[in-house]
Amino acid sequence: MRILSVHNYYKIRGGEDESCKSEKSLLREMGHLVDEYEKDNISIPSYRSWQLATQTIWSQESYQAVRQKLQHQPYDVVHVQNSFPLISPSVYYAAQAEGVPVIQTIRNYRLLCPNALFFRQGKVCEDCLNKAIPWPGIIHSCYRNNRLASGITASMISIHRLLKTWDRKVDKYIALTHFARNKLIQGGLPANKIIVKPNFVNPDPGVGHGKGQFALYVGRLSVEKGLDTLLSAWDKLQSPFPLRIVGDGPLSELVLDKIKESPHISWLGRKSIDEVHQLMGEASFLIFPSKWYETFGRVAIEAFAKGTPVIASQIGAIAELVEHKRTGLQFQPGDSLDLAEQVEWALSHPEELQQMRLEVRQEFEAKYTARANYQQLIEIYRMAANN
Template sequence: EGIPVVQTLHNYRFFCPSAHLFRNGRNCESCLRKKFPWPGIAHSCYQDNRITTTLVGIMLGFHQIFKTLNTKVDIFIALTQASKEKFIKGGLPGHKIIVKPNFVSPDPTQGCGTGNFGLFVGRLIPEKGVQTLLNAWKKLRYPFPLIIVGEGPLSSLIQKTALKYPHISWLGRKSSLEVRDLLGRSSFTIFPSEWHEPFGRVVIEAFSKGTPVITSNFGAMAELVDHGRTGLHFNSGDSSDLANQIDFLITNSHLRQQMRVEARKEFERKFTADHNYEQLNKIYRKTMSIDTRELKTVSL
């Protein structure tokens, strides 16, 4: 009792049973601002099971009714401004939310980018935009190797596609060191996620190796990647637009090299362990010194 509480918000579980704001291939906000997440229960959003979803719903309803999150947590940390806006929309008090991104440690240092391939790293699930990526690769004007790293429910689809298209390779799960090596050697990384990612760790890991990122043009992804400087945006879910952006980057080697320099600079400015430590210390000091009931804005 009386000890300040700081909580980092990694997903949307506080008001969405699935935690992803994503249902049936589309972004979904049906449970936002509801005392009880009836839509999520009706659609069995947690583990595709109505019973387990109901149990999660009871927990969420309890927190909503008794406002435990609003009253028991002094400061929330959101990983991006985009996710902060979603949390506010979900009912968390905006004056208690501070934006502090994740970081990469230890610093893996600049990569060479001479591997001549595109790279996808992530869980193989629909909301990660895997199908959009595969469709885009089939539409490229210039055949170019794609390496996919990860496992998940869509693994069999990836395996079948890789057998049919020789330019697509699936490596399954790899260690963190192996992933960072691939990130450093890749020409660019693709982050085609279609749900409201609170962050995008793969993006900053790519930046740490100086690798530009092609990403969806909304939410945290668009916030992290500066279009034309550290990577490119494409219309989320649009495989033709993604193919166009990939073709553009493949044929502009000079721009890729410029982006590599800028991506590494972006990492050094925002996503190092030292920078994160400074931000976190400021947050902790503010939490111990302010009365959040009277707080209007929190800035770093």
């Protein structure tokens, strides 16, 4: 099978980009031919405002480039990972013009919400959901705190909604969880085209020992990720316990201030994936305090692979991945007291925590291995090709 992978990389590479790379590597390992059409947001400063606006809504360059690729080689599918902002939905039209089915993986809510998160001013926001024109996102400058950029993004959403691009030009959507699928259906995407297939971890990093006696946070240091909730919870613990933080982001100053107050908190900055997996294997548990509707939670299944339970907020997709008192614990999103209570429960129930280590590894082996994921992905490709 020959696949054309289409991906617009973020300026700062994150979990979405890593998942895309893992998927391409897996397909190649299994003997498939994977070609690429890619752009990188690092080039955005070279565009003038009007150029970026037109590129976001309709990139003639991407349309022509993808169509030429499809004319030059016979492809079975075009798999779009992310087309925003430099590639644009024009690639769907290019594929359809050449009779090649299109798969679109949904890794955020960009098709429904200008900032892609359903999150504003520190809390969940669905003001743009089901609006023909997502005007609240423009008024509140939801994309990059820039009203012009938000207007361009909202225009892309509304124009292609009017053209029925999302309905007619994509053969199959891949949602990473049932929660994400339901939210996409609520936003108007065709239910019969949305299939749930999770992310995976490859290669298998192996089980850790979990004897490091510390809690671990891995991710962007930002409000939507719940880092402020986490830091506040550590102030409320009855018995101090070490917390290690991996990542960077806009709340780095808050982390630095908290480190000065508490000797039990350490900030390790950015780490390689191998270093992260090593820390996960040593940690007593991972904390996933997100406040927004995560579409998945790659960090959580990486912890599962290492045999490390996850204490997660009860919201969005992450609440679907973590089963309370089996593969981890849940707390109310944004509730630092509840989080502190769950941490204390974990520390005071070592036998139950040890049982969770066995459960999360079994969960990983059952759902999130490369082999299981590959079978699901190929079946989706075949369904799209048959249609």
